[in-house]
Amino acid sequence: MSTLTLDQTKTIKTLNNIADTGLNVFNQGDYTIDNDSENPDAIVVRSFNMHSLDLNSNLKAIARAGAGVNNIPVDQCTERGIAAFNTPGANANAVKELVLTTLMASSRNLFAGLSWVKTLEGEGDEISKQVELGKKQFVGKEIKGKTLGVIGLGAIGALVANDALNLDMEVIGFDPFISVNTAWNLSRNVHRAMTIEQVFAHSDYITVHVPLTDDTKEMFNEKTFSLMKPDVHILNFSRDGLINDQDMAAALELGKVGKYITDFPNDQVLKMKNAVPIPHLGASTKESEENCAIMAARQVKEFLETGNIKNSVNFPNASLPYTGKRRVTAFHKNVPNMVGQISSAISNCNLNIADMVNRSRGDYAYTMIDIDSEVNGDIIPGLEEQIKQIEGIVTVRTI
Numbered sequence: 001m002s003t004l005t006l007d008q009t010k011t012i013k014t015l016n017n018i019a020d021t022g023l024n025v026f027n028q029g030d031y032t033i034d035n036d037s038e039n040p041d042a043i044v045v046r047s048f049n050m051h052s053l054d055l056n057s058n059l060k061a062i063a064r065a066g067a068g069v070n071n072i073p074v075d076q077c078t079e080r081g082i083a084a085f086n087t088p089g090a091n092a093n094a095v096k097e098l099v100l101t102t103l104m105a106s107s108r109n110l111f112a113g114l115s116w117v118k119t120l121e122g123e124g125d126e127i128s129k130q131v132e133l134g135k136k137q138f139v140g141k142e143i144k145g146k147t148l149g150v151i152g153l154g155a156i157g158a159l160v161a162n163d164a165l166n167l168d169m170e171v172i173g174f175d176p177f178i179s180v181n182t183a184w185n186l187s188r189n190v191h192r193a194m195t196i197e198q199v200f201a202h203s204d205y206i207t208v209h210v211p212l213t214d215d216t217k218e219m220f221n222e223k224t225f226s227l228m229k230p231d232v233h234i235l236n237f238s239r240d241g242l243i244n245d246q247d248m249a250a251a252l253e254l255g256k257v258g259k260y261i262t263d264f265p266n267d268q269v270l271k272m273k274n275a276v277p278i279p280h281l282g283a284s285t286k287e288s289e290e291n292c293a294i295m296a297a298r299q300v301k302e303f304l305e306t307g308n309i310k311n312s313v314n315f316p317n318a319s320l321p322y323t324g325k326r327r328v329t330a331f332h333k334n335v336p337n338m339v340g341q342i343s344s345a346i347s348n349c350n351l352n353i354a355d356m357v358n359r360s361r362g363d364y365a366y367t368m369i370d371i372d373s374e375v376n377g378d379i380i381p382g383l384e385e386q387i388k389q390i391e392g393i394v395t396v397r398t399i
């Protein structure tokens with residue numbers, strides 16, 4: 001059943017390159033992709049920093065084709081009743097493959113060796129002699145039998161931990177908020193650290209896979225480096241803000257940290273001794289870009305057309321099979337008697353309720369009500385206005 005009878009064509013704006021396979025989810029006729037639109041219904045974004053953007057009045061949803069949402073003003077979205085989504089796990093395999101690639105390659109000094117060998121260009125017959133003389137600078141370490149510490153055992157961390165075991169590493173993992181799903185997928189051979197300090201103390205290599213939040217900001221700093229083994233290699237495919245760059249530069253100078261592999265170069269990183277800066281390639285595979293784009297687009301489409309919510313980072317997940325003739329959705333404060341007041345507004349309009357769902361998340365809640373009465377025309381006269389007048393209502397839509 002098409003539920004796009006109330007609104008005209010919906011406008012989707014993208015702020016980064018989004019794979020066509022994802023954008024094709026928005027069928028022509030019902031949707032327009034317009035990257036110049038000043039008032040889109042939804043935005044699909046990757047890493048574009050949205051914090052200084054004005055969120056337009058018609059905006060109902062923002063979807064991050066990826067995992068981290070620190071580029072989206074999530075609190076502002078919540079206050080404005082805009083649903084923000086991400087695509088959990090959709091790029092996890094891509095990141096895992098690059099983590100393991102760079103773990104091994106940097107342990108063998110491959111990147112430094114490649115840069116050096118290029119300097120021999122033009123030396124003709126001397127090259128093989130220089131190679132044999134020079135290679136001793138790049139003697140590396142095997143990862144077999146070494147300990148990998150994994151901080152954050154979500155979609156990426158769990159994949160890395162399991163595969164590192166298959167590379168004959170010892171793995172110690174730390175995640176105080178591990179989800180039941182991940183716990184089921186994690187090999188029982190991953191040692192469980194009860195504190196992050198245990199990871200620091202025992203690891204030869206540490207890889208971090210946590211979101212950047214107030215709690216995780218600069219979790220790598222002078223104090224935590226002092227708890228680590230000398231010459232530890234640190235891999236950061238999560239966010240630059242997890243590292244205190246000044247302390248990292250000092251730890252690399254002292255050899256306290258042997259290598260710093262990061263997907264987030266900046267001026268300081270590019271000057272650091274023994275840093276391996278990568279141009280944010282973790283999720284840059286065709287497969288991952290398509291997975292993320294398709295998942296983001298489907299979630300937005302579902303929300304715009306039915307009000308159902310999956311993988312939102314600020315709205316509660318909520319799903320209701322469409323059974324009525326019209327659906328009313330409301331995002332509101334999580335306070336008593338909201339559902340009662342919304343239902344009263346519906347009955348004041350002489351309408352019957354077919355089905356409903358109410359879900360809460362922290363200070364906010366979301367209610368969807370299917371109306372079972374015949375409604376003439378697209379708009380139910382006065383209903384949205386009545387519901388909007390209820391104290392605590394943030395947004396109302398009739399679908």
Ligand SMILES: NC(=O)c1ccc[n+]([C@@H]2O[C@H](COP(=O)([O-])OP(=O)(O)OC[C@H]3O[C@@H](n4cnc5c(N)ncnc54)[C@H](O)[C@@H]3O)[C@@H](O)[C@H]2O)c1
Nearest residue numbers: 067068152153154155156175177209210211237238282283
């Ligand atoms: N380089 C890239 O291209 C790329 C791609 C995808 C994700 N990322 C980054 O990687 C992060 C992780 O991605 P994911 O898909 O695994 O996310 P995820 O949500 O599946 O996993 C994050 C895990 O971190 C855990 N966690 C949160 N705070 C923690 C703490 N203080 N200590 C230990 N664990 C903690 C959570 O419980 C969760 O299990 C993202 O937030 C994003 O910033 C980067």
Ligand SMILES: O=C(O)CC[C@@H](O)C(=O)O
Nearest residue numbers: 046047066067068283284
């Ligand atoms: O879109 C990208 O290329 C990077 C995405 C990544 O940083 C994420 O958090 O998912």
